[in-house]
Amino acid sequence: MHRVPYWVYTDPDTYRRELDRFYYAGHWCYIGLEAEIPHPGDFRRSVVGERSVIMVRTQDGGVRVLENVCAHRGAQFCRERQGNRKEFVCPYHQWAYDLEGKLRGIPYRRGIRQDGQLNGGMPADFQMEGRGLTSLKVAVRGGVVFASFDHSLESFEDYLGPTILSYFDRVFDGRKLKILGYNRQRIPGNWKLMQENIKDPYHPGLLHSWFVTFGLWRADSKTSLKMDPHKRHAAMIGVRSVGKPAGDVVSGVTSYKADMSLRDPRQLDIVPEEWWKGPTAVMLTLFPSLIIQQQVNSLSMRHIQPRGPGVFDFVWTHFAFEDDSDEMIQRRLLQANLFGPSGYVSADDGEVIEFSQMGFQEKPDQQCLLEMGGHDSEEATNIASETLIRGMYQYWRRVMGV
Amino acid sequence: MYTELLQLYAEYTATVDAGNWDRWPEFFTEDCVYKLQPRENHERGLPLATLHFHSKGMLQDRVYGIRETLFHDPYYQRHVVSLPRVLAVDRGRWFLEANYAVFRTKLGEISTVFNVGRYLDEVVRVDGALKFASRFCIYDSEMIPNAIIYPI
Numbered sequence: 001m002h003r004v005p006y007w008v009y010t011d012p013d014t015y016r017r018e019l020d021r022f023y024y025a026g027h028w029c030y031i032g033l034e035a036e037i038p039h040p041g042d043f044r045r046s047v048v049g050e051r052s053v054i055m056v057r058t059q060d061g062g063v064r065v066l067e068n069v070c071a072h073r074g075a076q077f078c079r080e081r082q083g084n085r086k087e088f089v090c091p092y093h094q095w096a097y098d099l100e101g102k103l104r105g106i107p108y109r110r111g112i113r114q115d116g117q118l119n120g121g122m123p124a125d126f127q128m129e130g131r132g133l134t135s136l137k138v139a140v141r142g143g144v145v146f147a148s149f150d151h152s153l154e155s156f157e158d159y160l161g162p163t164i165l166s167y168f169d170r171v172f173d174g175r176k177l178k179i180l181g182y183n184r185q186r187i188p189g190n191w192k193l194m195q196e197n198i199k200d201p202y203h204p205g206l207l208h209s210w211f212v213t214f215g216l217w218r219a220d221s222k223t224s225l226k227m228d229p230h231k232r233h234a235a236m237i238g239v240r241s242v243g244k245p246a247g248d249v250v251s252g253v254t255s256y257k258a259d260m261s262l263r264d265p266r267q268l269d270i271v272p273e274e275w276w277k278g279p280t281a282v283m284l285t286l287f288p289s290l291i292i293q294q295q296v297n298s299l300s301m302r303h304i305q306p307r308g309p310g311v312f313d314f315v316w317t318h319f320a321f322e323d324d325s326d327e328m329i330q331r332r333l334l335q336a337n338l339f340g341p342s343g344y345v346s347a348d349d350g351e352v353i354e355f356s357q358m359g360f361q362e363k364p365d366q367q368c369l370l371e372m373g374g375h376d377s378e379e380a381t382n383i384a385s386e387t388l389i390r391g392m393y394q395y396w397r398r399v400m401g402v
Numbered sequence: 403m404y405t406e407l408l409q410l411y412a413e414y415t416a417t418v419d420a421g422n423w424d425r426w427p428e429f430f431t432e433d434c435v436y437k438l439q440p441r442e443n444h445e446r447g448l449p450l451a452t453l454h455f456h457s458k459g460m461l462q463d464r465v466y467g468i469r470e471t472l473f474h475d476p477y478y479q480r481h482v483v484s485l486p487r488v489l490a491v492d493r494g495r496w497f498l499e500a501n502y503a504v505f506r507t508k509l510g511e512i513s514t515v516f517n518v519g520r521y522l523d524e525v526v527r528v529d530g531a532l533k534f535a536s537r538f539c540i541y542d543s544e545m546i547p548n549a550i551i552y553p554i
Contacts, residue, residue, distance in 0.1 A: 081442070181443035181450025186545040209471035257470060263459035313545065318450045333449055334456070342438065342453050347549040348473040354548055355475075 001394045002375045002386075003367040006360035009190035014400070015309035021399050022288040023049030023306070028139060028146040028159050030290035030303050031055045031065055033317065035143060035177040036082070041099065044082040047305050048147060048289075053136065054078055054088070055145055058099045065147035066101040067134035088133075101133035142172025144301075160286070161228030167235045167282055170275065171294055176322035180333060183316040185341035189353035190360075191288070191306040192396075194314060197349050198285045199234050199388035201225060202372050207352065208345040209255040210338060214268055215241040216296065216345075217281065217383075219249045225380045231391030232287035240270075240280040240296070267334050270296045287392065295345075297328070298335040310357055314350070316340050407486060407496065407525065410532045415481045418553050423468055426553055427461035431528055434458055435536040438554055441519065444540045452550065464553070474551045478507040479516065481554075486523070495535065496525040502539070504554055506547070517543050517554055 008014060023029060029048045032055050036044045043056040045068065052068035070077045070090040077090035087104065088097045096105035106128070111121030136147035139156035146156055157165055187194070197203070204211045205218035212218045222239040250256040262268060272280070276294075284292040291302040299320065305313040318336055320329050339346045370393075373385025377394055380387045410429070417425045430436065439451040455461050484501040491497070499522055506516035519541030526535045539554040 179448060181448035182440060183450070183452050184440065184545050185548060187548050207473060255471065260466070260470070263462045264455075264457045266456065267460060267463065329449075333451075333454060336450060337453060337455070337460075340452055341546040341548070342550045344467055344471065347551060350548045351474045 001390050002370045005367050007364035009360045019049045025150040028156050031145040031147045035179050041084040056099050065136040065138050071131050097133050101135045103128045103131045143177045163226050164228045164233045178320045178322050180318040183340040185314050187350045188311050189357040191304050191312040193353045194304050195285050196389050198283050198291045201236050201383040210344045212256045213260045223383050225388050227391050230395050232395040234285045234388040236283040237279045238281040297331050415483050423465040427458050430458050431533045431535050432458050437538045441542050480505045498523045517541050
């Protein structure tokens with residue numbers, strides 16, 4: 001598994017099958033953070049694949065994820081991004097649903113009284129029961145909400161596997177989260193390219209000068225590359241190298257700027273945190289829809305929202321912890337300049353993904369080479385390796401049957 | 403005075419449209435704030451910005467980034483900026499608001515609407531010249547078309 005044909009990124013039928021097999025069945029998809037809906041009735045819209053869903057806090061404090069499609073005529077009834085509701089009412093014919101998604105009201109269900117008679121209305125044997133909104137299976141862990149249309153799905157914990165779960169729990173260990181804000185970008189590339197980008201430790205020390213020059217991620221960093229047993233999820237774990245790099249680490253690396261320094265160093269005022277337990281960066285890719293970023297003091301959820309074979313939306317939710325000091329929150333916010341659609345080490349990821357997609361569209365039968373670090377997909381401890389991408393495609397082939 | 407403010411706006415626009423990046427930080431005070439922020443974050447009081455710089459030094463670092471470290475598809479940008487509305491004047495500080503639309507043109511491509519929003523500005527006089535003490539670019543555009551590299 002060390003070649004990927006370009007059509008894998010461009011073929012519309014393949015893309016449809018991916019939605020069905022990865023997003024609409026068999027996989028937990030990221031929805032949002034509990035901190036976004038703290039009070040009963042709070043809701044926020046999200047997506048699973050291309051399908052619109054609503055994450056809602058119910059009266060008993062639980063979290064529901066409901067499909068944003070009216071059971072009557074299929075209208076995507078909720079158009080607000082977020083808010084607070086006692087019930088959801090479709091504007092078309094005012095069918096009303098409670099926060100659990102159960103159908104509670106149908107206007108003129110018993111018909112209309114005319115000349116002393118009830119005319120029209122639903123048939124007498126019509127049942128409200130079972131006519132509610134499609135309710136997804138929900139998993140909440142450490143304040144993070146995942147959902148699936150597939151109610152036969154394994155538990156979220158089994159889905160991640162013990163290794164990846166331990167890195168998930170490293171960030172989400174029960175501390176209350178504080179939402180710092182959002183960034184949204186539309187990237188003209190196939191959604192898998194973003195998973196690959198964060199399973200690729202080979203590029204950061206080459207594409208991103210900030211990483212090389214300030215030692216955040218470079219060839220002499222202590223790195224380990226880990227996977228779940230299915231090889232669909234991964235963790236790229238790094239330790240910052242402090243000091244000038246040795247010659248062979250940066251020889252020929254044109255992005256390394258020996259004389260680069262910051263006029264205002266507050267943007268890289270890194271303060272180690274106890275909960276890191278060593279690594280200064282852990283980038284988690286949870287297949288298919290989420291990247292969890294801890295890169296020094298900056299934390300974000302990056303939600304992959306496919307919109308066709310050649311384009312996806314990438315939605316960033318930056319967060320802090322409720323018990324952070326004001327100084328730490330300011331630090332996280334300043335380091336956010338590195339990330340997002342304008343970030344020093346992220347803006348160019350979107351750009352190169354667009355360039356790859358342009359290449360793919362020209363010649364569907366040509367193939368990508370994935371031979372860095374060999375041909376297999378074992379865990380590794382160096383950056384010159386594409387093992388995590390090979391692992392993901394092994395899994396992809398199995399599920400897709402190709 | 404208003405004519406002088408208009409000239410500041412016109413010069414800023416001409417500078418960022420010409421790609422004259424070295425001149426861009428010179429429109430700001432030493433301890434300026436420059437912020438490029440989605441409207442949702444601004445209106446809900448969420449502090450995250452797409453870019454958030456707290457000094458002229460950070461703006462100069464951004465210029466270095468544009469020139470030397472950020473790999474990107476080259477593009478032209480063209481701002482159309484409304485007349486500024488004076489919100490308040492307080493002890494020599496002018497608080498202003500102006501709408502903007504930025505068009506992007508990539509090599510060999512048609513021009514597209516890139517980013518639309520409003521400036522929220524605070525202008526002061528430093529050594530005789532008007533400077534931005536703060537410039538917030540609050541954008542309506544719900545999606546950034548891939549990346550924003552150059553200053554708005």
